[in-house]
Amino acid sequence: MPIIITIVLLSILKYFEIGPFANMSWWWVGGLTVFAFIWFEFVEPIFGWDKRKAHKEMENIRDERVKKTFDTSKNKAKRR
Template identity: 40%
Template sequence: MYLLGLGIVLMLLKYLAIGPVADWSWWWVLSPFVLAVVWWAWADASGYTKRKAMELEEKRVAERRQRTKDALNSSTQKRHR
């Protein structure tokens, strides 16, 4: 995501002829987009994306379980008072 943001900023700077980026070749300006495509291809091929999604899902499940336990404990404590 950072590479896309960098690419957009560099592209705007080049198009609007702002700063030293105006003198750069378009190849350098557009290179963050190429790197983003390479990153996504690697992340999908290596399983990185799926692994991160699974870790996020496991974290959500653990938090939901903890909230349920806390709710059960608080309702049990109210009955015993």
């Protein structure tokens, strides 16, 4: 995500010719965009970094659901 923010920020600074970015070449923005594309389309899937994050989130949701279920059942048993 930081690389996407950097691309957007560089594009804005270059477009409005702010500071030293006025003289910067558009190739820097284009090169960074190509790098981000290659990273997100090829590198992350090869190493499984995209799936690992999704699996971790699903595991956390499952753990919270199980914890909530068992905490609720314990509270009901104490009331009886």
